[in-house]
Amino acid sequence: MPKIVDHEARRRHIAEAVHRVIHDKGMESVSLREVAAEAGMSMGAVQYYVTTKDQMLLLALERIGIWIGDRMAAVAAHQSTPLDLLRATVLELLPLDEERSYLNHIGLAFQASSVVSENQAAAMRLGLPLLLSFFAEQIRAAQAAGQLAAHLDAGKEASILYAFAQGIVNATLVGHYTPKEVAALLDYHLARLRTG
Amino acid sequence: MPKIVDHEARRRHIAEAVHRVIHDKGMESVSLREVAAEAGMSMGAVQYYVTTKDQMLLLALERIGIWIGDRMAAVAAHQSTPLDLLRATVLELLPLDEERSYLNHIGLAFQASSVVSENQAAAMRLGLPLLLSFFAEQIRAAQAAGQLAAHLDAGKEASILYAFAQGIVNATLVGHYTPKEVAALLDYHLARLRTG
DNA sequence: CCGTTTGTCATACAGTCGCATGATAAACGG
């Protein structure tokens, strides 16, 4: 068995096991043993790819970032107008189906964990500016296309839009909103930014 | 020593110790021993007031709700116009100083924990509608007073405002915004809701 | 003054934790 193993695949496999444990039993019950069992491998094998628990969590966190990035890129390739793209991108961040709910669930756990672990906080901060500048860029494009009002501050609107999305995620995961209400709220907000 | 003890005070004392542990070392390192040490009492004494760990966390969570409620009530007593009150109330929820940062830090940890514990999720859901309806009421009052545009949907605006606040909290706790930027964002958003 | 309640404490329990170690086997390079 040894020698010919795809390290990248193994790491991804471990990261996904961490995700499942976080989702099913919460961040507090993430342990090397639990993750190893979930991944279907021995504890020693996990340790071979990840020397410490913090490293394991960091690996899982980075993979979440990649996952989100991939989803965003996929959406970006399929939309027509800047405003459609903006709307689709925000929707992509919201827990509107099982996969997005799963992703947000894990993201929220890491958000809380990040406040206490500087490593994780740093990893978390990596993706944020990219997302914000992407939002801002799309808002400016929509303004140029006459879809959004020209007087809007694109940077601030991007921040507000992102904050809105995160807040909705929190409330929805606790069970306060239904997917339908969430989409309606986003459309209501976007409508007010329109020209006219 | 026994017999003449203020049970309520003891429970509050324990809850505050839990808060400090969550804030300083994260939710994962909350244990009966750790909390007892933080509270300056023996483990047995803690167990006398709280029979299980879940109960202890629930107690700490309820106390957070009370704390926030008290802060909101205090603010509500000191403002003049509906719009001022609305603004002040939202600001009260944001991590603009050490105490509010402390409070939000703990709240975020519970938010993540709640997704896995139904008890905590239920407790979390308790305060939310109160806050949302308070926001909506204040928005309607501001509309009646001519401070906010009459065509706004008060309910949706309340939801958006709260989501915005929660999202800003997340980003700020990870270290992305400064208090000044946060306040500027809120004012920018409120300005667009104004009459005219 | 004495029995009962109320509060506190130390300790025991079985289980889990992160991490380290040494053995073992498979595939490689020579």
Added chain:
DNA sequence: CCGTTTATCATGCGACTGTATGACAAACGG
């Protein structure tokens, strides 16, 4: 074919976990 590298494994270690239990002291009611 053989030594080295790569990968996996089982196991051990001390520390810590949540919970249960029994002893014990202080204050009460009668």
